[in-house]
Amino acid sequence: MTGGPLLRCALLDDFQGVAATAADWSPLAGRVEVVSFPDHTADEDELVARLAGFDIVVTLRERVPFPGSLLDRLPRLRLLIASGMRNTVIDHAAAERCGVTVCGTASSSTPPVELTWALLLGLARGLVQESAALRAGGPWQQTVGADLHGQRLGLLGLGKIGSKVAQVGLAFGMDVVAWSSNLTKERADEVGVALAPSKEELLATSDFVSVHLALGERTRGLIGAPELALMRSTGYLVNTSRAAIVDQDALLEALHAGRIAGAGIDVFDIEPLPADHPLRTAPRLLATPHLGYVTRANYATYYGEAVEDIIAFLDGSPVRVLG
Template identity: 80%
Template sequence: MRLRCAVLDDFQGVATTIADWSPIADRVEVVAFREHPASEDELVAAVADFDIVVTLRERVAFPAAVFARLPRLRLLVASGMRNSVIDHAAAHAHGVTVCGTASSSTPPVELTWALLLGLARGLVEESTALRTGGPWQSTVGADLAGSRLGLLGLGKIGARVARVGVAFGMDVVAWSPNLTDERVAEAGEGVRRAGSLAELLGGSDFVSVHLALGERTRGLLGAPELALMKPEAYLVNTSRAAIVDQDALLAALAGGRIAGAAVDVFDQEPLPAGHPMRGAPRLLATPHLGYVSRDNFRRYYTEAVEDIAAFLAGAPVRVLG
């Protein structure tokens, strides 16, 4: 009897074609779901009859209560090698193996710059006006060369964003709770460390978030911190929504206290139809596209197939938890 594998959140409908699933086709029936389960009950109802689940990033939570309701589940494959919404102890207790895949830092770096440039040059407003009979030129773009780029986080992604900023001729400064001079030096010439979070926020023309979410970074940018930013400054967040207080950001945008923001991450995903982020002024928003690229998806699903094949062979690989 063939096992059944559910692939969650296949929004683009490419999961089963962008990678080669033939190595397991004779042993596993693969079913892709394009609609996101809106609740725990919907998730359980959708995958109750599956032995294997492939989940995308951290969009669907697997707490202990879910594992308890999925007695048939034996393998959970998550894209990436870190997933904070899976209860690994509960998975182990219920006999579920959790495996991961590789994930490239290139797509989020590139999207960060797409968003930053879109903000700086008013691309959405100008394109919309041109296509709808609006005014011919209505914005005055912000210059990158000579401006200051403040990076919250200088890890794998932040360091690559920094190098692009240097190439644009920007003054690049970085800060994080545990940033060292050695790490700044590794990022390359032209990058320096800010003395404090307040110094970075108050002196930057563009602030971009590249921190991991944890106890020290959750809610790091609230109303007091956003108030430190210059009125003509822009904020970009492609990391985790919870690092920036969403209500404080909405208030800052509505009040014109910052020039604008670009976000790719939200407190609820997918974003509900009536969510205030959908209509916020001065906001460039994308539906969590940071990791969404052909090469990255090909890597995710190819390694998901490898994970499943290894599990069926009794020798799981890339085990998490």
């Protein structure tokens, strides 16, 4: 696909304004005009108005849904690229019907293992409270930290990410246990952790609980009010996986009531989180704005492979096609 008028490519949700510099876009010079949008919208009418003049759209993960109703209203769109090789919010059948090729990129080269531990350690040692007090000239030493060595780390999920989180926990000298509906003792033994007999037992006996499950019908709402009630009052919950796995209202209630010691959250039901959202002011909460995948290396992969996808599409041989 060469010659003709310049095509236009939209980069969605470029919050930090780094998409244009995270990769080398120069191979597209003279063929594609690249425009980044630093703000987010999921409203269909707003998306139609924003994207109507674009032939190519690059979106991050599953942040912006592309249902058939939206794709039907974007007749100019020919190529949709999403970071990662799995996307459940794109209607692939509708894309095919509309003549839109859907491509992906490699998944995160640095999955949210590091951020999981940043949140867990921040909670355990009261880093936010202590840092804020020190900078404000407040009292010296306000919190008493929770130990990791000898404490139990309960992992919901022991896949690619969960197993790496487990390795760090073992290095800290923690007693690591794991559970998921299809986890086997053989897999747990392979990673070097114990298989919890049930989700309930894991929640009731763990000092720290970390979620590392894919979102599906079996995991949606997996941690609700009854499950949070099982946790120790000194226990901490960390979720860097998918927001819908943990019931947000139940978590808010548990935090306000002091039923658990704290939570570290990187994923939310609504993103970006509205300015007046109750999670912004919830007690005992260490929250980050979905930073699990936001690293230089990951952005270089996402956008670098997006450039490759565009070139391959323009040359008539699409790569990493999703469907």
